[in-house]
Amino acid sequence: MALLLGPRRALLIPKKVAAAGGGVIAATTLDPAHKGASASVGADKLTYTTTAAESAVRGLIPVATGKYKCEITFGATHTGSWGFVDGSWTLDGQFLGNTWSSWGFGSDGFPGTYQVVGGGGNTGDTPQPGDTVAMEFDVDAKLAYLVTPRGRYGPYPVNGGGMPGPYYFAFSQNSTSETWHINFGSTPFVLPNGGGFSGLS
DSSP, rough: OEEEEEOOEEEOOOOOOOTSSSSOSSOOOOOEEEEEEEEETTSSSSSSSOOOSBBBESSSBBBSEEEEEEEEEEESOOOOOEEETTTTOBBBBBTTTSSSSSEEEEEEEOOOOOEEEETTTEEEOOOOOOOOEEEEEETTTTTTEEEEEEEEEEEEGGGGTTTTSSSSSEEEEEESSSSEEEESSSSSOSSSSSSSOOOOO
């Protein structure tokens, strides 16, 4: 944040990030108003748990242009999917990435692999308990990347480049009673940046 000193007061100018329709994103979290019936969002609005499979949650702020990333730290099992949705996506009973209004990476647990949901690509990377992974999204090119502690994979086209925006980051567990922690950039990212991707905080 920049500090501008005037003759009578100091004015704090928040960091600007492009949002759908323009405007300023001061901080991004999960959106407790847009979650599945069995999903719970923690008090910090950065943790997500569910008691029923495919009860999802999305991020607070949509994006329409730019290059963004977030990181997810999983629990012991972390079967589920994470990616991007438009505003019409249903937050209950759908595995993220299996509809035209969503696209996602997924994990089917151990000894599975990280992959694009729906057969769009398989990284060959085997998930490990407690993994932190990053997803990077070039909104304008409609290309996504997956970063794990073992490598960076992609680019993968988001629904063939035809999925309309604006887009929300979204998360859908297929396991239950597990907590995922989401970092939109409010704390430093732990995985390498593919180049030009920024957080939403």
